[in-house]
């Protein structure tokens with residue numbers, strides 16, 4: 001039985017009617033690669049790089065970062081490693097970053113904005129990632145992108161460092177987790193190589209509910225039709241340009257969300273390691289035709305509660 005379960009974990013996640021969804025694991029450090037692979041992950045759709053350095057008083061230098069990213073690339077043995085550049089600020093302050101005093105840190109200098117304000121830090125990370133990309137399939141992902149201006153600035157910096165290193169080009173994608181990025185996805189898709197939807201922040205900013213709020217948690221549901229409509233727009237815009245779209249927020253691990261995300265056309269899901277096997281099993285039990293039907297019904301609902309009560313979804317929403 002244990003051998004059979006292990007064998008099942010490694011099979012790809014293909015729906016009953018033949019659509020393959022890639023399933024990755026969200027990780028924080030290279031040591032987790034072996035665990036992720038053992039769980040059946042097909043790479044990592046999100047490396048939260050800020051957690052490599054969260055306890056440190058000093059910023060990591062390029063060589064130290066290179067060593068960590070090379071170990072990630074090698075640990076995943078050539079499978080995709082989506083390396084997110086530092087997503088500091090908001091709920092993830094770093095000791096070595098000079099975070100300004102802000103009344104609303106979630107609306108302040110965080111994510112890519114912070115990297116662009118600290119170009120030496122950003123350049124060191126980009127150089128380390130580009131060097132490590134020679135050892136595997138590293139892709140660079142920019143967090144908290146709010147529009148094209150910052151994406152262009154970041155890509156210019158990445159290209160300068162690439163030329164300086166004479167490194168091969170790496171894919172550069174973005175997190176879609178600020179509503180403006182979802183709304184402008186058609187234009188962003190022209191200049192980003194892939195999208196990964198960060199439903200934790202996308203839900204927070206769309207519904208104006210702090211993701212860590214002590215009492216408003218029940219209002220913060222990624223299955224809210226407002227969030228689903230932004231995901232729908234994002235997927236359509238990406239596919240019109242031939243880009244792939246993943247989801248790496250906690251929503252991807254919600255058994256009620258998986259059928260809807262598949263039905264909306266998402267290509268990849270990345271979840272925490274303990275959720276990988278169950279998600280793959282759930283996908284194998286689904287048919288794309290029924291997922292598409294339930295996604296259309298969900299987009300027409302008025303509230304998250306209505307979505308969760310859809311009889312068609314309740315039938316499919318088991319892990």
Ligand code: PEP
Pocket residue numbers: 046048087177197198199200201202248249250
């Ligand atoms: C998200 O916002 O959904 C996400 C995946 O990133 P984080 O949770 O690290 O902000």
Ligand code: MG
Pocket residue numbers: 177198200201
């Ligand atoms: Mg986020």
